[in-house]
Amino acid sequence: MIYLDNSATTKPHKEVLNTFIQVNESFYANPSSIHEAGVEANTLLDRARGQIADLLHTQEQFILFTAGGTESNNFAIFGVPKANTHKGKHIITTEIEHPSILEGVKSLQNEGYEVDYLKVDANGVISIEELQAKLRKDTVLVSIMHVNNEMGAVQPIEEIASIIHEKSRATFHVDAVQSFGKLPIFFNDDAGPDIISISGHKIHGLKGSGIIAFRKKMNIIPLLLGGGQERGLRSGTVAVPQAVALAKAARMAIETMDESSKKYRKWHNDLLEFLAQFGENIHLLSSNKGAAHILSFSVKDLKGEILINALQKRGIIVSTSSACSSKQKKTSHVVEALDLHSNYKKGVIRLSFGALNTDEDIIEFKKAFTDVMKELKGDKN
Amino acid sequence: MIWKEILIRYGELSTKGRNKKDFINRLRANIRHTFMDIAPLAIETERDRMHIKIESEEQYEVLMKKLPTVFGIQSFSPVAVCSKDLDEMKKLALVIMEQFKGQELTFKVEVRRSDKSFPLESHEIQREIGAHVLRNNSNISVQVKKPDVELRIEVRQDAIYMMAQVIQGAGGMPVGSNGKSLLMLSGGIDSPVAGYLLMKRGVRLEAIHFFSPPYTSDNSLQKVKVLANELTKFGANIRLHVIPFTEIQVLIKDRVPSNTTMTTTRRLMMRIADKVREEIGALGIVTGESLGQVASQTLESLTAINDVTNTPILRPLIAFDKLEIIDIAEQIGTYETSIQPFEDCCTIFTPANPKTKPKVEKVNYYESFTEFDELIDRAVRNREVYKFPEENKVKDKFEGLL
Numbered sequence: 116m117i118y119l120d121n122s123a124t125t126k127p128h129k130e131v132l133n134t135f136i137q138v139n140e141s142f143y144a145n146p147s148s149i150h151e152a153g154v155e156a157n158t159l160l161d162r163a164r165g166q167i168a169d170l171l172h173t174q175e176q177f178i179l180f181t182a183g184g185t186e187s188n189n190f191a192i193f194g195v196p197k198a199n200t201h202k203g204k205h206i207i208t209t210e211i212e213h214p215s216i217l218e219g220v221k222s223l224q225n226e227g228y229e230v231d232y233l234k235v236d237a238n239g240v241i242s243i244e245e246l247q248a249k250l251r252k253d254t255v256l257v258s259i260m261h262v263n264n265e266m267g268a269v270q271p272i273e274e275i276a277s278i279i280h281e282k283s284r285a286t287f288h289v290d291a292v293q294s295f296g297k298l299p300i301f302f303n304d305d306a307g308p309d310i311i312s313i314s315g316h317k318i319h320g321l322k323g324s325g326i327i328a329f330r331k332k333m334n335i336i337p338l339l340l341g342g343g344q345e346r347g348l349r350s351g352t353v354a355v356p357q358a359v360a361l362a363k364a365a366r367m368a369i370e371t372m373d374e375s376s377k378k379y380r381k382w383h384n385d386l387l388e389f390l391a392q393f394g395e396n397i398h399l400l401s402s403n404k405g406a407a408h409i410l411s412f413s414v415k416d417l418k419g420e421i422l423i424n425a426l427q428k429r430g431i432i433v434s435t436s437s438a439c440s441s442k443q444k445k446t447s448h449v450v451e452a453l454d455l456h457s458n459y460k461k462g463v464i465r466l467s468f469g470a471l472n473t474d475e476d477i478i479e480f481k482k483a484f485t486d487v488m489k490e491l492k493g494d495k496n
Numbered sequence: 497m498i499w500k501e502i503l504i505r506y507g508e509l510s511t512k513g514r515n516k517k518d519f520i521n522r523l524r525a526n527i528r529h530t531f532m533d534i535a536p537l538a539i540e541t542e543r544d545r546m547h548i549k550i551e552s553e554e555q556y557e558v559l560m561k562k563l564p565t566v567f568g569i570q571s572f573s574p575v576a577v578c579s580k581d582l583d584e585m586k587k588l589a590l591v592i593m594e595q596f597k598g599q600e601l602t603f604k605v606e607v608r609r610s611d612k613s614f615p616l617e618s619h620e621i622q623r624e625i626g627a628h629v630l631r632n633n634s635n636i637s638v639q640v641k642k643p644d645v646e647l648r649i650e651v652r653q654d655a656i657y658m659m660a661q662v663i664q665g666a667g668g669m670p671v672g673s674n675g676k677s678l679l680m681l682s683g684g685i686d687s688p689v690a691g692y693l694l695m696k697r698g699v700r701l702e703a704i705h706f707f708s709p710p711y712t713s714d715n716s717l718q719k720v721k722v723l724a725n726e727l728t729k730f731g732a733n734i735r736l737h738v739i740p741f742t743e744i745q746v747l748i749k750d751r752v753p754s755n756t757t758m759t760t761t762r763r764l765m766m767r768i769a770d771k772v773r774e775e776i777g778a779l780g781i782v783t784g785e786s787l788g789q790v791a792s793q794t795l796e797s798l799t800a801i802n803d804v805t806n807t808p809i810l811r812p813l814i815a816f817d818k819l820e821i822i823d824i825a826e827q828i829g830t831y832e833t834s835i836q837p838f839e840d841c842c843t844i845f846t847p848a849n850p851k852t853k854p855k856v857e858k859v860n861y862y863e864s865f866t867e868f869d870e871l872i873d874r875a876v877r878n879r880e881v882y883k884f885p886e887e888n889k890v891k892d893k894f895e896g897l898l
Contacts, residue, residue, distance in 0.1 A: 134897050149838070154715055160892050166898055362898050 117476045120434045121317075121469030122264055122293060122409055127228065127327055128470070129270040129375060137319060138356040145250050146353050147344060159433045160355050163362035164235060167326060170369050171311060172301040176191045177329040179345045180358045180463060184292040184314030185215040186338065187276050187327040188258075190349075191288040191310050192219035193254045194335035196472040203253020209233040209241055209270075211454040217448070219381065220258075228307040233259075235452055237404055239268025254285040261294035265407030265449040266400040273306055286333070292317055296368025297376060309333070313365070313396040319470055320364030324357035327419075362383060371470065379407035379468045380475045386410055386466070387482050398459040398491060407436055409438060410466045413459035417491060422464050429483035497553050498591055503562070503659060504546040505570045507667050515673075520546070523670040524569040524729045528822045530566055534558050560663075566731050567696050568673070569665030573648075577655050580614060585621075585656055586628045592660050593629055593636065602639030603629070603660075609651040621649060669698030671732040676700040677810060678773040678779040678832060680765070681736070683720045683838070686784030686813055687828040688727060689821050693812040694782050695730050703727075703734055704753055704769050705711075706741040711845070716838035725884040726830050736882045737772050739875050741765075745845055751866045758850040759859050762792050762801045764868060771876045780808040782814040786821065787814050796853040803856050851877070 118126065127135075136161070144152035146160045146351060148199040163176065168175045180186045197204060206220055210232045220230045231249045233241045235273065235431075241259070257279050259270050268415075272289060279287045284345040291300045296318045309329065315324035327349075329335075341350030383403065390397050390412060419435035426433055436447040446460050466480070506523070520541050527548070531537055537550040548555045556574070564574055577593055578584040593603075605626045607618040616624070629647065629800055630636060665756040679691040681703040692702050706721045717738065724736045752760045769781050787794045792801070802809060813821055825831035 149713075149715060151714055154718070159897070162894060162898060189530055285701060341614075366898065 116460065117472075117479050118479060119466045119468065119472065119476065120432050121472070122465065123434055123465035124316045124322065125319045126471060127316075127321055127360075128364060128367060130367065131320055131360045134363050135356045136358040138359045146355055147242070147342070149304055153297055155356050160353060160358055161468050163355075163359045164271075166362045167328070167365055169299070171328050172303065172366055172396065173328060173330055176346065177331070178244055179327050179329075179349050180353055180361070181349060182323055183325040183327040184290070184312055185314070185325075187312035187314070187325045188213065188215040188288075188290055188292075189219050190335070190338050192216055192223070192256070192258060192311065193338060195286045195288065195310070195333070197256040198334045198336045200256050201288070201414060201496060203251070204228045205251050205254045206230045207233065207246070207249050207257045207285070208333045209235060209259055211235055211239060211265070211268070211449045212258065212260055216258050216260070216378075218288060220473075230334065236452060238404055239263050239266055239400075239453060241270060241275075241465045243271070243274060243278060246275060247439045250279065250283045252283070257283075257285050258290065260292075261300055261455075262291075262298065262406040262409070263449060264293045265447060265463075266407075266411040266453070267293075267296075267405035267407075268401075272300065272308065273303075276303075276307050277305065286310060286398050288312070292395070293409070294406065296365070296372055297406055298377070299372075302328075302331075304345060309361070315361040315364055317393065318364050318368040321357055324354065324361045334456040337475040348379070368470075376407055378472075381474075382468060382474075383407045383410055385477060386481075393443050395486060396488070398455065399412060400453060400455075408468045412462060413455065414462040414464070414488075414492075415458050417462040419462050419464050421491065422462065422487065425487040426483055429486065431480055431483050433464050433466050436465055498576040498588070499505065499549075499550055499556055501550055501575045501657075502548045502556075502559055502562075502572055503575050504548065504572045504665075506544060506546070507570045507665065509671060515551075516543075518567070519670060519673050521882070522613050522673045523566075525832060526568070526670050526672065527566060529733075530562055531558065531654070537713075544615045550574075562729075564663065565666055565667065565729055565858040566670075567666050567668040567698065568670035570667060570794065571662050571665050572660040575657050575659045575660050577657055579657055580611075580808075582616065582624060585625060585649070585658070588656070588658055589625050589629055592647065592658055592727065593633055593645075595661070596636070596848045597599065597633075597643060598635065599645040600635050600746060602637050602642075602781050603645040603647055604640050604643040605629075606640060606646050606648045607651070614651045623816050625649065629685045633721060664697065664824055666730070668696035670696060671695050671730065672700045675780075676702065676776070676778045677782050678769055678776065678778045679703045679771055679782040680784070681705050681720055682784070683716055683723065684784065685790075685825050685831060685834040686786060686821055688784075689824045689828070690782050690784040690810075690812050692730065692824065692828050692830075694810060695727065695732065699780075699782075700732055700812070701727065701734055701782070702737065702778060703757075704737045704739060704772055706739050706765055707754070707766075708745050708845075710741040713838055717721060719836055719838055721882060721884070721886070722833050723830055724838075724882070726828075726833065728885045730828075731881035734884045735776075736884065737776075738880045739768055740878050740880075741774075743877060744871050744875060747866065747871065748895045749845060751778055752862045754847040755849055756850045756859055756862055757790055757814050757845065758845055759800050759854040760863055761845065763804045763859070763863070766809075766874065767804050767868075768872055768875055770807055771872065772798075772809060772879070775876070780810045782810045782812070783808060784813055784821075785811045786816050786818070786861060789818065791850040794852050796855075800854045800859050803860075808837075 140154045142159050142370045144156045146157035165175045167178050202453045224230050286309045288310040290312050292301050311328045313326040316322040337348045339350045347354045396415050398413045534555045540547045578588040605622045607621045609618045647661050677699050679701045681687045702726050703832050729736050748757050748760050820832045
């Protein structure tokens, strides 16, 4: 099987799994317990926290462990506005965010918050001018993803951050689930985000583990209430094995980032060239300006599902625009936002690379895709 | 990297005429000890200052990070070097002033021309470099009397040395220059601060802790070890003597009226500490007592406790407010450790109503029915000694997991 669906999830690294098992075997005590085993587990947890804090250029106490990207995003979306109602009730986000952001703000809208959705251009990038125009005195939160999960568009985080911090008192949240370990993303005073969300399973870590990280002390209300773990901000016994495994996966992702992004860019360019030969049968959603690990395109007058089945028969795993939306019948909101011609709306598929892919995988994909096109489109191309 | 050496200005040492040489040697030895991990360091000493040569970026970073904690240093400056050529000097001056970009500030150029053969006179150098810096930095203006920044240029035999930044040192005197004392380290907020203040005055420390398992947990002992280890970052090794105290404490509870147990406990601790002090050749005993803070720290209590020894008891916090003590504990990084909520030996045996004004005669009378001497000897004999800084064992246990 050639797995090219790494933006849906990744296969955990062996080293990460080993950590998970070892911590479960040796340090399973509750890190809040005062006995020796608990203190030991807590020491290990703090080490994991410290390691991630270093990678994100913040302090240890500003790293909280969550159950994944969705929880981290929800936490930011609900926690910041509700703690800052005295400043206002206005939120800005984009049309192409992950559902864990969009559904969150939609629910806030029902509660009386005002939300502005920034439009994106054909490359999936927002307009700084529009952001500037929408920022208001009472804007409390701006949430913008770094890399789009369906087509790889990269937002200019630094530029966005400096405008937000200059023009408003809003907190800037960045959903970095698809970018961490692929592109540099970290805190950098006023030139960067205030909150970052990260998911473990997108970086060859484990499902059910994530991080929400803060640049400084935050005014934020917790989602989960209970025993007051994680400085009262995220109750629930902290999953030490997941946390340590995540720290390891994050370290490995950052350490290999230069090397792997070079590899992904090479494949990305190679495939752009390859797809060009199919002429108007193929419409690219991704461009060479986007993230290198995501390549999404659409085949004219075909359903994505049919392409996926045909490729799968040849041992190749890809997905439609995103795993979350692929089971739903309607066209994805990202595809809608890109304003595609109707001939191309149904046939979107996404390739996403990971650390375990090889040059051979790409060669195999090209072979299989050529066959599939012949089979489905005949010799007309 | 432009920085080639760090210039260190001594603290109070400059004023101490005769012992100066000893002090300087002590400071040099302490610096070597503190920076063992980036050894070897080339250190040159002069009458009123010291130069550390920098050979790598790593050395520079470690020095800048840890030098502010070394006692006996008034201030220090990273120094850049260039050849004895006016154009080179101008270039370097701009690079050095670069760090103040964006700040509105005043400056002046100060020249020390120890190589008298250098063609330019001091005031000519001042004029040339000053004008050049001003031309290139609109945010900087001249102020001769009280400038924000002094760009110091030294014309030495071998090259030109330049610096602008003056970083505050920890002050005080090099640890070890004022003998050795034994610190009573409880695990609370006060005693590490007391130890720190004495270290600042050049006193080398060993520490003593009274351990009463199972009434106190391994965690509370662990906490004391961490505190002892934290104090070592001020430039000296520390040995920690852990006294098995359960037997004595239980006996006191049994034999002495409950409102006097606290005073007696303190007196016995003091006797034990005094024995250990004698064995290790220390001169004084240091405590974190602060007048009136708790029942055992009233003048009457202190008198009753002090009655068991003639050794000088050093109480640097005696006139400090709790909040002042907490401030220092936060600065030196012991506060977070101290407030971890583990039972220590004082909290468990504390009677509900301890006497705040114990009478020495009465305490002596109550204690006279029990033979404590042998128990004291045994506790001293059976003490466990730990040495810090300790290689962190926990680290090894987690090796590979992260």
